[in-house]
Amino acid sequence: MFCSKCSSLLMPVDGTMQCPACKTVQGDGKIAERKKKQKEIAVVQDGKTEHLPTVKADCKKCGNTEAYFWMLQTRGADEPETRFFKCTKCEYTWREY
Ligand SMILES: [Zn+2]
Numbered sequence: 001m002f003c004s005k006c007s008s009l010l011m012p013v014d015g016t017m018q019c020p021a022c023k024t025v026q027g028d029g030k031i032a033e034r035k036k037k038q039k040e041i042a043v044v045q046d047g048k049t050e051h052l053p054t055v056k057a058d059c060k061k062c063g064n065t066e067a068y069f070w071m072l073q074t075r076g077a078d079e080p081e082t083r084f085f086k087c088t089k090c091e092y093t094w095r096e097y
Pocket residue numbers: 003004005006007008019020021022023024
């Protein structure tokens with residue numbers, strides 16, 4: 001890029017192109033816009049059992065042998081994950097440590 005007034009080679013100064021000879025600033029002087037960070041939407045576990053895998057587990061309530069299965073880290077990272085089961089038949093939910 002060259003200066004529109006004196007045709008000198010432009011130098012980048014503070015995010016703009018500036019002529020070192022006549023100090024003309026080229027362009028609108030705007031620094032490139034930073035891309036907005038999109039916040040990730042937290043995944044909600046409740047009410048989405050249809051996407052969960054099913055395992056063989058005995059329901060204490062209705063005697064069904066199949067249940068949805070998911071795991072949750074309930075406390076610190078050192079703690080073991082808690083396993084949750086939800087009966088595919090009566091939707092009774094229980095947990096296993
Ligand atoms: Zn110039």
